Amino acid sequence: GAGVSQSPSNKVTEKGKDVELRCDPISGHTALYWYRQSLGQGLEFLIYFQGNSAPDKSGLPSDRFSAERTGGSVSTLTIQRTQQEDSAVYLCASSPRTVHQFFGPGTRLTVL
Amino acid sequence: AQRVTQPEKLLSVFKGAPVELKCNYSYSGSPELFWYVQYSRQRLQLLLRHISRESIKGFTADLNKGETSFHLKKPFAQEEDSAMYYCALISYNTDKLIFGTGTRLQVFP
Numbered sequence: 086g087a088g089v090s091q092s093p094s095n096k097v098t099e100k101g102k103d104v105e106l107r108c109d110p111i112s113g114h115t116a117l118y119w120y121r122q123s124l125g126q127g128l129e130f131l132i133y134f135q136g137n138s139a140p141d142k143s144g145l146p147s148d149r150f151s152a153e154r155t156g157g158s159v160s161t162l163t164i165q166r167t168q169q170e171d172s173a174v175y176l177c178a179s180s181p182r183t184v185h186q187f188f189g190p191g192t193r194l195t196v197l
Numbered sequence: 198a199q200r201v202t203q204p205e206k207l208l209s210v211f212k213g214a215p216v217e218l219k220c221n222y223s224y225s226g227s228p229e230l231f232w233y234v235q236y237s238r239q240r241l242q243l244l245l246r247h248i249s250r251e252s253i254k255g256f257t258a259d260l261n262k263g264e265t266s267f268h269l270k271k272p273f274a275q276e277e278d279s280a281m282y283y284c285a286l287i288s289y290n291t292d293k294l295i296f297g298t299g300t301r302l303q304v305f306p
Binding site for chain 1: 243291296
């Protein structure tokens with residue numbers, strides 16, 4: 086595909102369960118970002134991968150959140166022991182060497 | 198601290214009226230500023246960036262360093278402009294976008 090893709094598009098889980106969210110960036114884009122979009126909170130930066138450099142994890146809200154990027158391409162955001170406040174839309178974006186970021190459609194996470 | 202402030206959560210206008218979506222920023226240095234837009238059931242996309250100094254879909258935004266503002270303007274709003282608008286800045290030594298909380302623009306017929 087031509088754009089950033091994310092799966093699943095919707096995820097409903099029970100409090101305390103672990104979830105994995107997937108992002109497929111645009112081929113050739115070296116940078117990959119995760120953001121969280123909550124009602125009334127805007128877009129919150131979570132984590133940033135650039136090439137082979139160590140990721141910038143400064144936005145992760147707690148140690149329950151982690152992310153990997155395998156082979157410089159696909160990324161997985163994992164949330165352990167989900168809480169109701171984790172409910173949000175999780176957006177992934179990728180970028181070539183320029184600063185223009187291309188966003189995926191998002192995964193809507195609902196924690197019951 | 199780097200911060201982007203969008204003071205209005207909701208802006209409602211009638212078709213044909215002028216629109217100004219406010220954005221103020223806090224950044225030490227020379228920031229690069231953007232406006233992103235998210236139409237209903239579509240993904241977030243870049244609308245314009247200040248260094249391009251271009252007009253997209255009739256929208257313009259001028260960087261005012263004295264007032265640390267980057268307001269988005271359009272002289273005559275259209276119904277299809279109804280969307281969520283986010284102002285964002287990026288620093289040159291990182292590639293992280295810092296977003297404001299967004300303004301929902303509603304254009305009534």
